[in-house]
Amino acid sequence: MERIDKLLSATGRWSRKEVKELVRQGRVLAGGRVVLRPEEKGDPAALCLTVDGVPVDCSPFVYVMLNKPEGVLSATEDGQQPTVLDLLPPELRQRGLFPVGRLDKDTTGLLLLTDDGDLAHRLLSPRKHVDKVYLARVDGVVVSEDIEALAAGLTLADGTRCLPAGLKPLADGRSCLVTLREGKYHQVKRMLAARGKPVRALHRLSMGPLTLDGELKPGKWRFLTLQERTELQRLDCAT
Numbered sequence: 353m354e355r356i357d358k359l360l361s362a363t364g365r366w367s368r369k370e371v372k373e374l375v376r377q378g379r380v381l382a383g384g385r386v387v388l389r390p391e392e393k394g395d396p397a398a399l400c401l402t403v404d405g406v407p408v409d410c411s412p413f414v415y416v417m418l419n420k421p422e423g424v425l426s427a428t429e430d431g432q433q434p435t436v437l438d439l440l441p442p443e444l445r446q447r448g449l450f451p452v453g454r455l456d457k458d459t460t461g462l463l464l465l466t467d468d469g470d471l472a473h474r475l476l477s478p479r480k481h482v483d484k485v486y487l488a489r490v491d492g493v494v495v496s497e498d499i500e501a502l503a504a505g506l507t508l509a510d511g512t513r514c515l516p517a518g519l520k521p522l523a524d525g526r527s528c529l530v531t532l533r534e535g536k537y538h539q540v541k542r543m544l545a546a547r548g549k550p551v552r553a554l555h556r557l558s559m560g561p562l563t564l565d566g567e568l569k570p571g572k573w574r575f576l577t578l579q580e581r582t583e584l585q586r587l588d589c590a591t
Contacts (some may be wrong), residue, residue, distance in 0.1 A: 353392065353393040353394060353395060354357050354395075355391050355392070356371075356375075356393065356394060356399075356401065357375070357384060357390035357391065358412070359394070359396055359399070359401065360379075360380070360401065360408060360410070361443060362447065363409065363410065363575075364416075364440075364441065364443045364447065365408075365443075367443050368390075369518035375388070375390045375404060378382075379403055380401065381401070381403075381405075382399055382400065382405055383399070386436060396410045396540075403571060405408045408580070409498070412582075413467055413471075414447050414465075414466060414468075414575070415464065415471075415575065415584070416444065416449065416464070416573050417462065417463075417464060417562070417564070417568065417576055417580075418439065418564075418572075419460070419461065419569065419570050419573070419576075420436060420455050420460055420556075420570075421439075422458050422459075422460050422570070422572075423457060424436055424438070424439070424457070425457055426451045426453075426454035426455045426456075426463060427451070427454075428450050436451055436463060437465075439571055440465070440573065441467065449466060450465065450466070450472070450503060451464070452465070452471075452472045452476060452485075452558070455474070455556060456538065456541075458554075459556065460556070461555040461556035461564055462558060462563070463483075463556070464559060464560065464562060470504065471584060474587055475584075475587070478534055478535075481515070481533040481534070482533065482587070483531055483532070483533055483558070483559075484531070484533075484556065485530070485531050485558045485559075486532070486540050486554055486555065487528075487555045488527065488528050488529075488530055488540060488551050488554050488555075489526060489527050489551070489552045490526055490528065490544055490549040490550060491549060491552060492549045492550075493521075493525040494519065494521035494528045495521075496525075497547075499519045499520075499521070499546045500529075502514075502517040502543060502547075503516050503517070503518070503519070504516060506519075506543050506546055508542055508543070508546055509546065512536060512542075514534070514543060515532075515533050515534050517531060518530065518531030519531075529557075530544070532538070540554055560579060560584065561586075561587065562576075562584060
């Protein structure tokens with residue numbers, strides 16, 4: 353059993369103070385009944401909470417889609433530079449969210465933030481081979497030999513061996529889609545540099561079944577939809 357004010361504030365939509373005001377105004381219902389006190393308790397798995405008639409998902413974990421901007425670290429804290437958590441409201445920062453994987457400081461695009469460690473493990477485990485798709489802008493023109501080299505699996509100058517990766521040139525020849533099934537350090541940049549195509553801009557479009565919302569401007573975020581969460585939970589975890 354959990355306090356209703358705790359359940360609502362844990363969604364990140366309202367602070368405890370705001371929840372108390374919602375309850376005072378009679379705008380919070382539990383199972384169709386008006387909640388009279390914010391400290392009332394209920395079973396999160398069975399409780400049907402609504403605010404202003406809109407159902408509220410009180411699942412134990414939070415899932416946030418962020419369009420990471422350039423110049424922000426994929427970290428939970430840093431003493432000198434802004435991190436992705438600094439882009440969230442205080443209520444969410446208090447949840448202990450963390451980025452699922454990392455994007456370089458100058459890489460933009462899809463970043464999932466959550467407090468669900470099990471899901472993060474499934475998405476990041478090298479054995480799971482979850483596809484991640486990036487849009488890269490490079491110096492030079494991508495040719496068929498580059499496609500074949502990535503498809504065969506590159507061995508980098510330092511001996512790092514990369515799994516086979518997808519490379520699809522776009523119409524301008526200097527932009528391409530790169531599909532990885534692993535996440536080694538600076539991997540996209542290092543692979544393309546090894547082919548004589550240094551990366552000038554890198555943007556992640558998708559991770560597994562999750563695709564960046566085209567309506568999200570850089571630095572903006574939203575909660576995952578029920579469908580997106582369901583697709584992530586159904587992610588094939590076979591090795």
